Amino acid sequence: MLVADVARMPEASFEDVIWILGREAVLQSALLCFDNLDCLLLEDVNARSRVEALLEAARACSWLIFLSSSRAWNAPKMAKRFGFHRSSLSGAGCGRAKEPLEEDLFEI
Numbered sequence: 001m002l003v004a005d006v007a008r009m010p011e012a013s014f015e016d017v018i019w020i021l022g023r024e025a026v027l028q029s030a031l032l033c034f035d036n037l038d039c040l041l042l043e044d045v046n047a048r049s050r051v052e053a054l055l056e057a058a059r060a061c062s063w064l065i066f067l068s069s070s071r072a073w074n075a076p077k078m079a080k081r082f083g084f085h086r087s088s089l090s091g092a093g094c095g096r097a098k099e100p101l102e103e104d105l106f107e108i
Contacts, residue, residue, distance in 0.1 A: 006039060014053065018058075023061065037068060
């Protein structure tokens with residue numbers, strides 16, 4: 001699993017970074033996890049376009065992605081285009097919950 005901290009990605013090259021991560025996921029046959037998604041849950045045009053870019057790259061490059069944030073995310077328009085399953089991990093993001101997540105994946 002490749003884990004990327006969205007809050008630390010540079011805004012100027014955000015889309016490039018997302019596509020590089022997607023490419024790396026394909027090369028490594030890895031799942032993608034985008035942690036700290038809170039910075040993209042804002043109600044502004046820039047955040048919305050970055051979310052669109054993230055989801056498009058993830059859909060093109062990975063069959064399963066994890067989006068981690070401390071807030072609930074309601075995206076009905078995007079949920080129609082992408083399959084979403086919402087889960088709650090008590091206070092743990094992608095980077096902090098690797099072991100329990102791996103155990104859950106083996107059960108699927």
